[in-house]
Amino acid sequence: MRAHFFIAADVLPTRVWARGRGGDCPRIFFMLLAAMLALIPSVFAAETTVDARSMQQIYEQVKTPFKYGIVLRGTAAEKVDCPNVFRHHRKWWMVYIAFGGRGYETRLAVSDDLLKWQSLGAVLQPAGAGWDAEQAAGGLALVDVRWNHPATLLKQDGKYWMSYLGGAKTGYETPPLSIGLAAAVDPTSPRAWARVGREPVLGPLDSDARWFEHDTLFKSHILLDPSRSTGHRFVMFYNAREATNVWTERIGMAVSDDMRHWKRFGREPVIDNGAMFGILC
Numbered sequence: 001m002r003a004h005f006f007i008a009a010d011v012l013p014t015r016v017w018a019r020g021r022g023g024d025c026p027r028i029f030f031m032l033l034a035a036m037l038a039l040i041p042s043v044f045a046a047e048t049t050v051d052a053r054s055m056q057q058i059y060e061q062v063k064t065p066f067k068y069g070i071v072l073r074g075t076a077a078e079k080v081d082c083p084n085v086f087r088h089h090r091k092w093w094m095v096y097i098a099f100g101g102r103g104y105e106t107r108l109a110v111s112d113d114l115l116k117w118q119s120l121g122a123v124l125q126p127a128g129a130g131w132d133a134e135q136a137a138g139g140l141a142l143v144d145v146r147w148n149h150p151a152t153l154l155k156q157d158g159k160y161w162m163s164y165l166g167g168a169k170t171g172y173e174t175p176p177l178s179i180g181l182a183a184a185v186d187p188t189s190p191r192a193w194a195r196v197g198r199e200p201v202l203g204p205l206d207s208d209a210r211w212f213e214h215d216t217l218f219k220s221h222i223l224l225d226p227s228r229s230t231g232h233r234f235v236m237f238y239n240a241r242e243a244t245n246v247w248t249e250r251i252g253m254a255v256s257d258d259m260r261h262w263k264r265f266g267r268e269p270v271i272d273n274g275a276m277f278g279i280l281c
Contacts, residue, residue: 061147068115071111071114071115071116072094072096072109072117072119074098077100077101078098078099078100078101079098079099079100080096080097080098080099080107081096081097081098081099082096082097082137082139082219083095083096084096084139084140084143085114085151086140086143086151086152086153086187087150087151088152088153088187088188089188091110091111091112091188092110092111092112092113092114093108093109093110093111093187093188094108094109094110094111094117095107095108095123095138095139095140095162095187096109097137097138099172102134102170102171103126103134103135103136103167103170103171104126104135104136104137104165105122105124105125105126105136105137106122106123106124106125106136106137106138106162106164106193107119107121107122107123108120108121108122108123108188108190110188120190121190122192123138123184123189123190123191123192123193124136124138124162124164124182124192124193125192127166127195130168130198131166131167131168131178131180131199131200131203132164132166132167132168132178132180132195132200133167133168134168134169134170135165135166135167135168135169135173135174135177136164136165136166137164137165137166137219138162138163138164138165138182138193139162139163139164139219139220139221140153140160140161140162140187141160141161141162141163141181141221141222141259142154142155142156142160142161142222142223142224142234143223145223153187154224156234156258156259157183157259158185159183159184159185160183160184160185160186160187161181161182161183161196161222161259162181162182162183162193163179163180163181163182163201163220163221163222163236163238164179164180164181164182165177165178165179165217165219165220166178166179166180166200167216173216173218175204175215175216175241176203176204176205176215177204177216177217177218178200178202178203178204178217179200179201179202179203179217179220179236179238180195180196180197180200180201181195181196181197181201181259181260182194182195182196183196196259196260197260201260201261201262202217202220202236202238202254202262202264203217204216204217204240208263208264209264210240210252210264210267210268210269211242212240212241212242212250212252212268212269212272213240213241213242213250213252214242214243215240215241215242215243215246216240216241217238217239217240218238218239218240218241218249219238219239220236220237220238220239221236221237221238222234222235222259223235223236223237230255230265231255232255232256232257233256233257233258234255234256234257234259235253235254235255236253236254236256236262237251237252237253237270238251238252238253238254239251239252240252240269248273250269250271250272250273251269251270251271251272252264252269252270253265253266253269253270
C-alpha cells in the first residue's frame with residue numbers, strides 16, 4: 001500500500017502526471033491498455049510475446065525522469081493510493097482512494113499547477129449495506145488516453161463514469177471483492193457519485209467467472225474503443241486473483257456496448273505472469 005503521491009514529468013507539460021511510490025499513475029497504464037486494443041485479434045489467436053526492443057521503445061516514451069516529490073501525503077493511520085489525474089475547466093483534478101483500516105473510500109482533489117493539491121473530500125464511500133457495504137475504491141473511466149492530449153474525460157449518456165472495487169467485509173482488500181459502477185453529471189463536484197445498479201457488474205462468484213478470477217476482482221480500467229476491435233464500444237481491463245494462489249494476480253478483459261452491462265471476453269487472462277509471484281495492476 002502506497003502512503004504518498006509524488007509528481008513525475010518528462011519535458012512536455014501535457015505529459016505530466018501524478019506518480020505513486022510503487023509506480024507511475026494509471027494514466028500510463030491507460031495508454032498502454034489502449035495500445036493493447038490493436039493487438040486483440042492476435043492475442044486471442046495465439047500467445048503473443050512483445051520483444052525487448054518494442055518494450056524499450058514504449059519505456060522511452062512513458063518514462064518520467066524528473067521527480068518533484070510528495071504532493072498528497074497519507075498519515076500513519078491512513079494511506080492514499082491509485083491517483084487518477086484529469087483536466088477539466090482549466091484545472092487539474094485527482095480522484096484517489098484512501099484506506100483508514102476499515103475499508104476503502106474514493107476522494108477528490110484539485111490543483112492549478114499539478115504541484116499543490118487540495119483535497120475536497122469523499123465522492124464515493126462504502127454503502128453501509130449490501131455487496132459494497134465496507135469497500136468503495138473508485139477509478140475513472142473513459143479517460144481520453146491519446147498521447148499528447150490533456151487527459152480529459154469522455155461522457156456516456158450525458159454523464160461521467162467510474163468503476164470501483166467494492167466489498168462487504170472490513171479490512172484490507174478482504175475477499176470477495178467485485179466491480180461496480182458509479183456516475184456523475186459533474187466530475188469536479190465534491191458530492192457523492194451515484195451508484196449504477198444495485199449489484200456489481202462483475203464478480204468472482206458469477207457463473208461465467210474464469211479460472212483466474214474465482215477469489216476476488218481488484219482495480220479496473222474502462223476505455224472507449226472507437227474502432228470496436230472486440231466488436232464492442234467499451235473495453236474493461238481488471239486485476240483478478242484465483243482462489244488457489246493468492247499471491248498472483250492476472251489481468252482479465254470484459255466488454256460492453258452501453259457501460260451498464262458487461263460480459264467477459266475470452267477464456268484466458270490478457271496478461272499473465274504465470275507461476276511467478278507478483279501483482280499486476
